[in-house]
Amino acid sequence: MAQLADNDIPAPEPPGHDALVQEIEAAQRGAAQRPGRPEAAPPAPPAPHDEEELQARFDAVIAADQKIEPRDWMPDAYRATLLRQLAQHANSEIVGMQPEANWISRAPTLKRKAILLAKVQDEAGHGLYLYAAAETLGVDRSQFLDDLDAGRQKYLSFINYPTLTWADTGALAWLTDGAAIVNQVPLCRSSYGPYARAMVRVCKEESFHHRQGFDALWALTHGTDAQRAMAQDAIDRWWYPALAMFGPPTRDSVHTEASMRWRIKRFTNDELRQRFVDICVPQAEALGVRLPDPDLRWNEERGHYDFTEPDYDELRRVIKGDGPAGRQRVAHRRRAHQAGAWVREASAAHAAKRRARAAADTAETGADIGVDIGVDTEESAA
Amino acid sequence: MSTADAAQWPLWEVFVRARRGLAHVHAGSLHAPDEVMALRNARDLYTRRGEGISLWVVPATQITASSPDERDPFFDPAADKTYRHPTFFALPEGVEHL
Amino acid sequence: MTTAVHTAPDYLLRLGDDALVAAQRLCWWATRAPQLEEDVALANIALDLLGQARALLGHAGRVEGRGRDEDTLAFLRDDRAFTNVQLVELADTDFADAVTRLLFFGVYQDLLYRRLTASTDPVLAAIAVKSAKETAYHVDHAAAWTVRLGDGTEESHRRMRRATRDLWPYTHELFVSDEVFARAATDGTGVDPAGLRAPWRERITTVLTEATLPVPEDGWAPGGGRHGLHTEAFGPLVLEMQGLHRAHPGARW
Numbered sequence: 120m121a122q123l124a125d126n127d128i129p130a131p132e133p134p135g136h137d138a139l140v141q142e143i144e145a146a147q148r149g150a151a152q153r154p155g156r157p158e159a160a161p162p163a164p165p166a167p168h169d170e171e172e173l174q175a176r177f178d179a180v181i182a183a184d185q186k187i188e189p190r191d192w193m194p195d196a197y198r199a200t201l202l203r204q205l206a207q208h209a210n211s212e213i214v215g216m217q218p219e220a221n222w223i224s225r226a227p228t229l230k231r232k233a234i235l236l237a238k239v240q241d242e243a244g245h246g247l248y249l250y251a252a253a254e255t256l257g258v259d260r261s262q263f264l265d266d267l268d269a270g271r272q273k274y275l276s277f278i279n280y281p282t283l284t285w286a287d288t289g290a291l292a293w294l295t296d297g298a299a300i301v302n303q304v305p306l307c308r309s310s311y312g313p314y315a316r317a318m319v320r321v322c323k324e325e326s327f328h329h330r331q332g333f334d335a336l337w338a339l340t341h342g343t344d345a346q347r348a349m350a351q352d353a354i355d356r357w358w359y360p361a362l363a364m365f366g367p368p369t370r371d372s373v374h375t376e377a378s379m380r381w382r383i384k385r386f387t388n389d390e391l392r393q394r395f396v397d398i399c400v401p402q403a404e405a406l407g408v409r410l411p412d413p414d415l416r417w418n419e420e421r422g423h424y425d426f427t428e429p430d431y432d433e434l435r436r437v438i439k440g441d442g443p444a445g446r447q448r449v450a451h452r453r454r455a456h457q458a459g460a461w462v463r464e465a466s467a468a469h470a471a472k473r474r475a476r477a478a479a480d481t482a483e484t485g486a487d488i489g490v491d492i493g494v495d496t497e498e499s500a501a
Numbered sequence: 502m503s504t505a506d507a508a509q510w511p512l513w514e515v516f517v518r519a520r521r522g523l524a525h526v527h528a529g530s531l532h533a534p535d536e537v538m539a540l541r542n543a544r545d546l547y548t549r550r551g552e553g554i555s556l557w558v559v560p561a562t563q564i565t566a567s568s569p570d571e572r573d574p575f576f577d578p579a580a581d582k583t584y585r586h587p588t589f590f591a592l593p594e595g596v597e598h599l
Numbered sequence: 600m601t602t603a604v605h606t607a608p609d610y611l612l613r614l615g616d617d618a619l620v621a622a623q624r625l626c627w628w629a630t631r632a633p634q635l636e637e638d639v640a641l642a643n644i645a646l647d648l649l650g651q652a653r654a655l656l657g658h659a660g661r662v663e664g665r666g667r668d669e670d671t672l673a674f675l676r677d678d679r680a681f682t683n684v685q686l687v688e689l690a691d692t693d694f695a696d697a698v699t700r701l702l703f704f705g706v707y708q709d710l711l712y713r714r715l716t717a718s719t720d721p722v723l724a725a726i727a728v729k730s731a732k733e734t735a736y737h738v739d740h741a742a743a744w745t746v747r748l749g750d751g752t753e754e755s756h757r758r759m760r761r762a763t764r765d766l767w768p769y770t771h772e773l774f775v776s777d778e779v780f781a782r783a784a785t786d787g788t789g790v791d792p793a794g795l796r797a798p799w800r801e802r803i804t805t806v807l808t809e810a811t812l813p814v815p816e817d818g819w820a821p822g823g824g825r826h827g828l829h830t831e832a833f834g835p836l837v838l839e840m841q842g843l844h845r846a847h848p849g850a851r852w
Contacts, residue, residue: 190566213635220629227844227852228670229619229656232626233649239629240642244546247635251530254512260532261509285843317529324550335852343850451630459633461758462694465751466534467510472750473535510634531636537743542636545643 143322146307146315181382186312189255197381200374201311202256204383206263209249210274214267214448216242218282218291227285234331235288241328245321252313268453275299276434277360279442286339286346286353292332294354294361294399300325301395302365310382333402340407347407354403355411363429363437365392371431396426512561513539515546517553525557533558606720606788608663609682609779612672613825614711615655616683619673620833621704622648623840624691633694640740644701647733654726674844678837679827686769688824688833695748695755695762702741703766706802707773709734710795719787742806749810756811763807764815771820774799779825 173192180187187193220239226232250260266272277295282288303325306318339350369375369387378384386394396415403410418425436442440449510532516525528547533539539558547553625645632638656669667675686704691697712734715727748755774796783789804814823829844852 216630216638223626223629224623224839225843227674227847227850229649229653229673231852233646233653236626236629236642236646236649240549240639240646243635243638243642244549247531247546247639248529250635254530259509320529338852342852343847345847346850455631455633458631459637459694461752461754462633462637462748463510463534465755466538466744466747468755469747469751470535532634533636534747538636538747541740541743542640545640546636549639549643 142304143307143319143326146304147319181310184310184382186315187310188312196377197383198256200378200381200383201314202253202258203374204378205249205253205256205314206266207273207275209246209253209263210267210272211278212242212246212249213264214274214452215278216246217448217451218278218280218444219288221282222285222288225285231335234335238292238328238331241324245324248317248320249314252311252317255313264456268449268456270440270449273438275364276437276442277357277364278448279437279440279445280356280360281444283356284349284353286336286349287357289332289335289339289350290353290357292328293336293402294332294357295364296325296328296332297399297402298361298364298395300329301391301398305385305391308382308385314383333406336406336408350406351408354408358411359429360437362392362395362426363431363434365389365395367431367434368428392428393423396424400424510534513543513558514561514564515539515543516557516559517543517547518555519553521554525555528552530561536560604719604721604786604788605662606658606718606723607779607783608659610783610789611655611659611662611723613682613779615652615659615672616681617687617704617708618648618655619652620681620683620836621687621700622646622652623836624687624689625697625701627691628697641697644737644740647730647737651726651730651733654729658722658726670844674841678829678834681829681833681837682825682827684769684772685821685824685830685833686766686772688830688836689766689769690832690836693758693762695758696766698741698744698748699759699762699766701737702745702806703770703803704773705734705737705741706799707770707792707795709738710798710802711790711792714790714795718789723788738802745806745812746810749807749812759810759812763812767815767817768819768821770799771817772822772824775822775825777825 174194177187177191177193177197180191187197216239219235219242223232223236223239226235250263253263254260263272267274275295277291282291300322303318303322307315307322309315309318336350336354339346366372366388369389372388375384375387379387399410400415412427415424415426417423437445440446511534512530513533513536514530515528517528518525528543531539531542531546533542536558540556543556543558548556622645625641625648628641629638629645632641652673653669656672660667660669660672686700689696689700691700709731712727712731716724716731718724718727745759749759750756774792776791776793780789780791780793784791800814807814
């Protein structure tokens, strides 16, 4: 219904965007088409009980590039790795709402306000999809959130930087969501079924985020001098935090080897970081902004761009919560959660009352009262 | 501390029918205090982009699943009954709509 | 479009301002809802309200014919030029207030939009058809929460009692008629809100009763929003909303 306002400037599609979207779709098709039982099912005895047999069966599933599902046996370390990664990922979505939500009230047009709110809302949704995937491993969501509020859980480091101008919302979406997509697209093929399925959903929505970030920056770089300066300043501040999102270099990463072997993760941090830089350079040129790296140049021999790596010491400090906005982020979460405690308690209490009343009714009439909870909401039949 | 929350909302599994003629498909899960709120939350969370026209929510604790250990005895007997699939039967030339 | 009846811009601005300011307040809850699922739900409602505001303000600008679009109207009018009711501008940092306002305002909007589907202005009628579906859901959501919190714990009951009592006086303004409303009702483009008071009260009473909450007593009835007289909370809201836009005159975003 909303029409384009005069303030809109349509931006072209960011170069390289389509390839990522196609990859998500391919992963989705792959999972659906990969031959299931009986052809590719690993040969296994009817009821394997000892550890070795279970391990062999698990390994065979991984080797056949099939999915592990929640009730399958899995090695403890595989479960622990998944939980760590899912929790960090979900937390990043939830805490990551804050830097952008910071600008919803001040968005410069109503259309931008709506887009930004929809994006922040999506992030809440992504956090929920991922917590749901994590819960299939038998850990309750409240435990993740408690750990997060207590500062015991990690999340992506860029979130601990402040959003100082409107351009930061664009730079964040273009760079950090862009980095997130590069990071996450391969996770659509993760060996753990619920994770892979959640990621397909997340990545599809994330590509909207990435696009709108590029679009918001495009408007700025094609605007007034002040707007162009605002855009460049934001990119200067967000470039290295975005590069740092891929984690420590592979040589220092303690988790890479196991995650790759189990096909939870499919590329190393360094490979993904390189891929991201290669994607960004032409997009920055299209936008007409400078990436703040004097050593950034095409390397004919490698077929990639050479670039300056982010400061990994800073990364380590910021991940620990020592970023400029780190303390505020966790405090904000904790405050909101505590302020809502009475609401959660009240609705649980109400649910208990309803159950008690229903039970009393049943006892009285001797009838079983079924609750029909399925409704058709056929409003979008068109 | 929220660990003292008396109010752990239970987990609900969500099934979405994308359009008429299709079955409800498992979409994910969520937390809600009761079935009414679960349905609302499911609408807001899993159909933000018009992904569905009908929703089911089921308490996660009410789902009984087959055990993966039983996998083979449970499902293998169906694997050799290829005659249950229509492609098992060769059709004579020229016969259609079957 | 050429022969269509047009609603008076003043009338449209009132509706658009109500939706815009309600959305702006609701946006505050993003990252602050009592549970993640509720964060998503409140954002959905805020997005609906924002969409309504854009459609209504955009239509007002076109009807007015002075070249003002939705953004000119939202960002370049001074606070005294806004004609929303005071109910939507009050700050809410307690979920009980947010739910209560959503219920009070949502039922009003729902009744209004349903009647506006018969507007003689086809554009407004179309906006109303879409919006009525949205507000039906908002009311549903607010009523569900009102019942859960009213009939939840002692604390939640106390908070809801306080919120309903605090916000009740501001609901009177929703139903005050004046010449702008009367004209719109007469030419069939709009609705006189005075006629909504009885059905509104009936629906609210039903929900509050189920929630074991008393219907507050009538008494003090502040007003003036329709004529640009607002509460002190409104100035900062407008300043925050407009600041960036105004800092870059003529810029496109």
